[in-house]
Amino acid sequence: MKVSxxxxxxxxxxxxxxxxxxxxxxxxxxxxxxxxxxxVVDYYKWTLDELGYAAELGFDGVCVxxxxxxxxxxxxxxxxxxxxxxxxxxxxxTALVQLGITQPFLDPPIRGAEEYAMLDCMSxxxxxxxxxVGIGGDYAFSYGKSPVEQRGRYQEAHDLMKKxxxxxxxxxxxxxxxxxxxxxxWPRPVQDPHPPIWVPGIASPSTWDFTTDNDYLYxxxxxxxxxxxxxxxxxxxxxxxxxxxxxxxxRLGFLLPVGVAATDEEADRIYGPASEYFYHKMLRLPxxxxxxxxxxxxxxxxxxxxNRPVPSNLELTDHDYSYFKEKGFLITGSPxxxxxxxxxxxxDNHIGNLMVLLQFGNMSHEATKENIRLFAEGCLPHLQxxxxxxxxxxxxxxxxAVRPGAEV
Amino acid sequence: xxxxxIESVEVLGGRLEMQVAVMGEGExxxxxxxxxxxxxxxxxxxxxxxxxxxxxxxxxxxxxDPHAIEHVxxxxxxxxxxxxxxxxxxxxxxxxxxxxFGGMLACELAAQRRExxxxxxxxxxxxxxxxxAPYSCATFTAIPAEDxxxxxxxxLDAPEVKxxxxxxxxxxxxxxxxxxxxxxxxxxxxxxxxxxxxxLDRRIHRVTAPSLVVWGEHDRLISSVYAKEFGNALPNxxxxxxxxxxxxxxxxDPDKGIPKVQSFLA
Numbered sequence: 001m002k003v004s005x006x007x008x009x010x011x012x013x014x015x016x017x018x019x020x021x022x023x024x025x026x027x028x029x030x031x032x033x034x035x036x037x038x039x040v041v042d043y044y045k046w047t048l049d050e051l052g053y054a055a056e057l058g059f060d061g062v063c064v065x066x067x068x069x070x071x072x073x074x075x076x077x078x079x080x081x082x083x084x085x086x087x088x089x090x091x092x093x094t095a096l097v098q099l100g101i102t103q104p105f106l107d108p109p110i111r112g113a114e115e116y117a118m119l120d121c122m123s124x125x126x127x128x129x130x131x132x133v134g135i136g137g138d139y140a141f142s143y144g145k146s147p148v149e150q151r152g153r154y155q156e157a158h159d160l161m162k163k164x165x166x167x168x169x170x171x172x173x174x175x176x177x178x179x180x181x182x183x184x185x186w187p188r189p190v191q192d193p194h195p196p197i198w199v200p201g202i203a204s205p206s207t208w209d210f211t212t213d214n215d216y217l218y219x220x221x222x223x224x225x226x227x228x229x230x231x232x233x234x235x236x237x238x239x240x241x242x243x244x245x246x247x248x249x250x251r252l253g254f255l256l257p258v259g260v261a262a263t264d265e266e267a268d269r270i271y272g273p274a275s276e277y278f279y280h281k282m283l284r285l286p287x288x289x290x291x292x293x294x295x296x297x298x299x300x301x302x303x304x305x306x307n308r309p310v311p312s313n314l315e316l317t318d319h320d321y322s323y324f325k326e327k328g329f330l331i332t333g334s335p336x337x338x339x340x341x342x343x344x345x346x347x348d349n350h351i352g353n354l355m356v357l358l359q360f361g362n363m364s365h366e367a368t369k370e371n372i373r374l375f376a377e378g379c380l381p382h383l384q385x386x387x388x389x390x391x392x393x394x395x396x397x398x399x400x401a402v403r404p405g406a407e408v
Numbered sequence: 409x410x411x412x413x414i415e416s417v418e419v420l421g422g423r424l425e426m427q428v429a430v431m432g433e434g435e436x437x438x439x440x441x442x443x444x445x446x447x448x449x450x451x452x453x454x455x456x457x458x459x460x461x462x463x464x465x466x467x468x469x470x471x472x473d474p475h476a477i478e479h480v481x482x483x484x485x486x487x488x489x490x491x492x493x494x495x496x497x498x499x500x501x502x503x504x505x506x507x508x509f510g511g512m513l514a515c516e517l518a519a520q521r522r523e524x525x526x527x528x529x530x531x532x533x534x535x536x537x538x539x540x541a542p543y544s545c546a547t548f549t550a551i552p553a554e555d556x557x558x559x560x561x562x563x564l565d566a567p568e569v570k571x572x573x574x575x576x577x578x579x580x581x582x583x584x585x586x587x588x589x590x591x592x593x594x595x596x597x598x599x600x601x602x603x604x605x606x607x608l609d610r611r612i613h614r615v616t617a618p619s620l621v622v623w624g625e626h627d628r629l630i631s632s633v634y635a636k637e638f639g640n641a642l643p644n645x646x647x648x649x650x651x652x653x654x655x656x657x658x659x660x661d662p663d664k665g666i667p668k669v670q671s672f673l674a
Contacts, residue, residue: 023552137550140545140549140602141602144601144603145601146597146598146599146602147597147601148594148595148597148598149598288550288551288553292550293593293594293597294593294594294597294598298474298591298594301591301594305583305587306580306587
C-alpha cells in the first residue's frame with residue numbers, strides 16, 4: 001500500500017470562541033479580524049517542513065490541495081507548494097500528490113495543464129494530477145462563476161487538459177466554456193502519456209462512473225472516517241464490478257486524520273483538543289457555502305433536500321473528541337493501536353492508496369513532527385507491505401516516484 | 409382562489425418550450441418573475457382583474473422541465489427567448505411588468521423590442537451598479553436560508569408577505585417548495601452571476617415605453633438608491649418609492665403600492 005501524508009495548511013491560531021462567533025470558517029471569515037501574516041509565514045514554512053520531514057522518514061507521497069478564502073486551509077495554489085516539495089524531495093523519490101487544483105474550471109484549463117506538466121518535469125515524473133470538482137463556494141463566491149455551470153466546466157476542462165497533454169498537433173479548442181485558438185503545450189509531462197489522475201469524491205454516483213470509465217483513481221475524501229466513507233466506497237466498488245474492471249486496490253484512495261502517541265491515553269490528551277479545534281472550528285462549512293444553488297444537479301439537489309444524505313457540518317459542534325474517536329472520524333492511539341485499526345480498514349475496504357492527515361487543527365509544528373515520526377516508525381513499516389503479496393499493479397502511482405531502495 | 413392556466417410556447421427555433429401561466433381577460437400584460445421563481449400573489453391577481461396576464465416561467469423554473477435551463481447559456485439567449493415569446497403569443501403590443509431579476513429582464517426586453525412594449529413597470533430591479541451600493545448574487549445565496557426573509561422583506565408581518573413565506577405543513581410539500589426555490593435561483597442566477605451588471609447601462613437608453621420604477625425604501629437586497637439610477641437611465645420614467653417597505657414593496661404595502669401601479673398602467 002502506498003501511504004502519503006496530507007496537509008491542509010490551516011490557520012492554527014483562530015480565537016478560542018471561534019465556533020460560537022462565526023457561522024463559517026470559509027468565505028465570510030474576515031482576514032482583518034484576527035489573522036496575522038507573520039503567523040502565516042510560519043505556517044507555510046512549517047507545512048513544507050512537515051511534509052518534507054514525512055518524505056525523509058519514508059512516506060511514499062505528500063499531498064496538497066487548493067482552497068480559497070478560508071482559515072481551514074489556504075494553499076491557494078498547490079502547485080507552488082508542489083514546486084518547493086519537488087526540490088526538497090529530489091533525492092527521495094516522493095510522489096507529489098496534487099489533490100488538486102481547481103483552477104482549470106476557472107481560467108483557461110491549459111494553465112493547469114501547463115503547471116502539472118511543468119511540475120512533472122521539475123520532479124522527473126513524480127506528479128499525481130488531482131482533478132477535484134471542488135466545493136461550490138470556492139468556485140461561485142471566491143472565483144465568481146455561476147454554480148450551475150460548475151460540472152460542465154469541470155468536464156470540459158478535463159477533456160481539454162488531457163488533449164493538451166497528448167495531442168501531437170497544435171489544435172484549436174472551441175468549447176462551450178473555453179475557446180483557445182492555438183493549444184500547443186510547452187512543456188509536456190514527462191510521464192507517458194500523462195500523470196496519473198486522481199479524482200476526489202464524497203458520495204456522487206456520477207464520480208464513481210467517471211473515475212471507473214476513465215480508469216482514474218477514486219479518492220474517498222471525508223473527515224468522517226470509514227463509517228462516513230462506507231457508502232461512497234461500497235458504491236465505488238459496485239461500480240467497478242458492474243463495469244467489469246479489475247478490483248485492484250490501488251484504484252481507491254482514502255483519507256484519514258491520524259494521531260499517534262506513546263500510549264492510547266497520551267494520544268487522547270494530545271489529539272482531543274486538536275481534533276475539536278479541527279471539527280468545531282475549521283470544518284464550520286455551512287450548506288450554503290458548500291453548495292450554492294445549482295452546484296448540484298437538479299436530481300442531486302432534490303435528493304439532498306428530500307433525504308439529507310449527509311448531516312450539516314455545523315452539527316459537528318454538538319459532539320466532542322470522544323464521539324469523533326468512537327465513530328472513527330479520526331484514528332488516535334499508540335503506534336500498535338493505530339496501525340491495527342488502519343490495516344483493518346484498508347484490508348476490509350480494499351484500499352491501496354492511503355492518505356493520512358498528520359497535522360490537523362491547532363497542532364503545533366513540534367507536535368506534528370512527533371506525530372509524523374511516531375507514525376513513520378511505528379505504523380508505516382506495517383502498512384506499506386499491505387497488498388504487496390498480491391499481484392496488483394499500481395497504475396495510479398507516478399512513474400517517477402520510486403523511493404530509493406523500495407521495490408518498484 | 410382561481411388558478412392560472414399553463415400554456416406551452418416554443419421559442420428559440422423550437423429548441424426551448426417555455427411554460428406560461430395565463431389568467432384574466434383584457435389587454436395583454438406580461439409579468440416577469442423574480443429570481444426565486446413564479447408565485448401567483450395578490451399583486452398578480454390584481455393585474456389579472458384588469459388584464460390578460462401572461463407570466464412566463466423562466467427556463468428551468470417550471471417543474472415540468474428543470475433541464476430547460478441548458479438552452480440558456482448567456483443573458484442574450486434569455487432575452488431572445490422572451491423576444492420570441494412575445495411573437496409566439498401573438499402580442500402586437502403589451503404592458504410589461506417585472507420584479508427584481510424579472511425587472512432587469514423587462515428592461516432588456518423593452519430595449520430590444522421597443523415597438524411591442526407600451527408601458528413598463530419595474531419593481532426593485534437588478535441590473536445596474538453603483539460602487540457605493542454593492543450587491544451580488546452572494547447577497548442572497550451565501551446566507552443561511554433562514555435569513556433570506558429578513559433580507560427580502562422589511563415588513564415581515566404584512567399578510568401578503570406571510571402568505572409568500574408560508575411553509576407548507578406537509579413535509580413533502582415543504583421539500584418540493586424548497587427545491588423549487590433553490591432550483592429557480594440556480595437557473596436565474598446562471599446569466600447574472602456573480603454580479604447582475606451585465607451591460608444594461610449600455611442598452612437601457614433604447615427603451616421608449618413610458619416607465620414606472622417602484623422601490624421599497626428599506627430594500628436590503630438592493631438599495632433604493634438604485635431607483636434614481638433607473639429613473640435617470642429610463643428615458644421617459646417616473647420613480648415611486650414606497651416608504652416602510654423592503655424588496656417586495658407591493659407585497660408589503662399593497663394598499664398604497666398596487667393602486668399606484670394600476671393607475672400608471674391604465
